[in-house]
Amino acid sequence: MKVGVINIALANPRGFCAGVERAIIIVEEALKKYGAPIYVRNEVVHNKYVINDLKQKGAVFVDDLHTIPSGSHIIFSAHGVSKAVRKSADKLHLIPIDATCPLVTKVHNEVNRFYEGQYHIFMIGHKGHPEVEGTMGQIEKNSPEASIHLIESIDDVEKLPNIDTDKISYVSQTTLSVDDTSIIIDALKSKFPNIKSPKNSDICYATQNRQDAVKGMLGNQDLIFVVGSNNSSNSSRLAEIAKQHNIEAILIDDMKFFDPSILKNKKNIGITAGASAPEILVQQLIVEINKYSDTVVSEIKGVEESVIFKLPII
Numbered sequence: 001m002k003v004g005v006i007n008i009a010l011a012n013p014r015g016f017c018a019g020v021e022r023a024i025i026i027v028e029e030a031l032k033k034y035g036a037p038i039y040v041r042n043e044v045v046h047n048k049y050v051i052n053d054l055k056q057k058g059a060v061f062v063d064d065l066h067t068i069p070s071g072s073h074i075i076f077s078a079h080g081v082s083k084a085v086r087k088s089a090d091k092l093h094l095i096p097i098d099a100t101c102p103l104v105t106k107v108h109n110e111v112n113r114f115y116e117g118q119y120h121i122f123m124i125g126h127k128g129h130p131e132v133e134g135t136m137g138q139i140e141k142n143s144p145e146a147s148i149h150l151i152e153s154i155d156d157v158e159k160l161p162n163i164d165t166d167k168i169s170y171v172s173q174t175t176l177s178v179d180d181t182s183i184i185i186d187a188l189k190s191k192f193p194n195i196k197s198p199k200n201s202d203i204c205y206a207t208q209n210r211q212d213a214v215k216g217m218l219g220n221q222d223l224i225f226v227v228g229s230n231n232s233s234n235s236s237r238l239a240e241i242a243k244q245h246n247i248e249a250i251l252i253d254d255m256k257f258f259d260p261s262i263l264k265n266k267k268n269i270g271i272t273a274g275a276s277a278p279e280i281l282v283q284q285l286i287v288e289i290n291k292y293s294d295t296v297v298s299e300i301k302g303v304e305e306s307v308i309f310k311l312p313i314i
């Protein structure tokens, strides 16, 4: 028997961004053109459903390029890769197809420009995230004149030694929390008043818009579901925003883990989805909630996105 009525508010925008759509299309087009298997370095985007779907179509995800037969095509993921990875692919006679999101490439270009100008660069990001590895890997060797260093927190900024040059700059991962990053940037600016900023914020439009949409819905919700995988940075940040405002938030990417007991005493539920999560998962979640309770579903108005990125030559 169903229990009462639950109001479901859907955040907008939510789900796929232009960079993720482009990366998925690149894998699908490569499969059409060259046939299976098509090798992809790491997860092309961080979403279990998307990865399983591409695997079924013939994509093979690998961590180690040495496992790929020479002469094969290799797709670099939306998170981008280091120069060392590109060189290694070349050495192994692999044919690269680049699915790096153009907004990540923009950050790579900034890093390369700063390095050529002999700057010491601070990269704000999460250690171990593939985007951070790719961006920091634009610099192959730190030198006394130019270098790149990771900053993950205010504490890291406080621990930095004073540097005897004005040639200091920063860049950031594209999928960070806008608010947390601006606190770190303020700390960097206070320690190094002449620090050079990127021309535009490195946090991408999709991250910003999805975070703004969640902030806009917080007031009315008893619980927020973020559809997205645990390893998706931008999805995790959406859940964090809700929790920072004392609203229960659950990250979910597979409806077989949906636990209806969480809905007890909940009247208003918000749903959003990270930039790598497909809409089909949002719809599956609504179906699950509807098994427990009658639902009234409404879309919350938000920024309309019209960004489209050109495909590379495949």
Ligand code: SF4
Pocket (backbone or CB within 6 Å): 017, 018, 019, 020, 078, 101, 102, 103, 104, 174, 175, 204, 205, 206, 207, 234, 275
């Ligand atoms: S989240 Fe932003 S940077 Fe990452 S793929 Fe999407 S548009 Fe590109």
